[in-house]
Amino acid sequence: MSLEDAVVYLLLGLGVALEVIACLGLVAMRDVHDRLHYVAPSVFGAVLVAAAVWAREGPSMIGLKAALLAAFLLAASPALAHGTARATRISRLGDWRAQRGEGIEVEDR
Amino acid sequence: MSEWQIAAVVLIAALTPCGWVCLRGSFADGVVAVQLAGTIAALALLVLAEAERRQPFADLALVLGVLSFAGTLVFVRFLERQR
Numbered sequence: 069m070s071l072e073d074a075v076v077y078l079l080l081g082l083g084v085a086l087e088v089i090a091c092l093g094l095v096a097m098r099d100v101h102d103r104l105h106y107v108a109p110s111v112f113g114a115v116l117v118a119a120a121v122w123a124r125e126g127p128s129m130i131g132l133k134a135a136l137l138a139a140f141l142l143a144a145s146p147a148l149a150h151g152t153a154r155a156t157r158i159s160r161l162g163d164w165r166a167q168r169g170e171g172i173e174v175e176d177r
Numbered sequence: 178m179s180e181w182q183i184a185a186v187v188l189i190a191a192l193t194p195c196g197w198v199c200l201r202g203s204f205a206d207g208v209v210a211v212q213l214a215g216t217i218a219a220l221a222l223l224v225l226a227e228a229e230r231r232q233p234f235a236d237l238a239l240v241l242g243v244l245s246f247a248g249t250l251v252f253v254r255f256l257e258r259q260r
Binding site: 084088090092094095100103104107110111113117121124125128129130133136145149151155156158162 | 181187191195197206210224233235236238239243249259
């Protein structure tokens with residue numbers, strides 16, 4: 069096994085391991101906001117897998133597509149996580165802002 | 178089996194916990210699980226394309242990545258309206 073292969077398999081293994089950890093975290097957590105935290109490592113897993121494809125193929129068609137997928141997920145996932153958390157609060161409390169009964173200091177303006 | 182095929186099998190197997198959360202959790206839990214499942218399924222398709230040396234198949238991963246984002250946004254909208 070050459071050094072290049074070792075780097076590819078290391079990146080691929082780390083990426084897949086991050087995805088598995090994200091799945092286990094999703095199942096283990098109890099609250100929707102706790103679960104949301106485990107969507108973030110899945111995006112870094114996607115970046116690592118895309119890096120593995122790039123390291124193996126170079127700037128070819130599939131390498132560029134993998135980089136594009138990773139870039140899209142990196143940009144879209146935080147927005148989606150924010151939207152989900154916001155929608156959950158609106159669905160539970162009627163408003164996404166901090167409420168008086170939650171033990172969070174609310175500054176009146 | 179090559180290492181890439183094994184990685185694809187692990188990624189596809191990782192979809193099972195997401196399905197479990199969709200079935201057993203609340204609607205909000207399901208939306209989070211769908212979000213994660215979209216990422217994992219797109220990666221599985223990418224790794225399968227690389228494993229089989231079929232470069233055009235990587236388009237499927239790219240399209241799924243974009244469409245699962247749009248699909249989850251729709252579910253988020255429904256979640257917001259649910260009281």
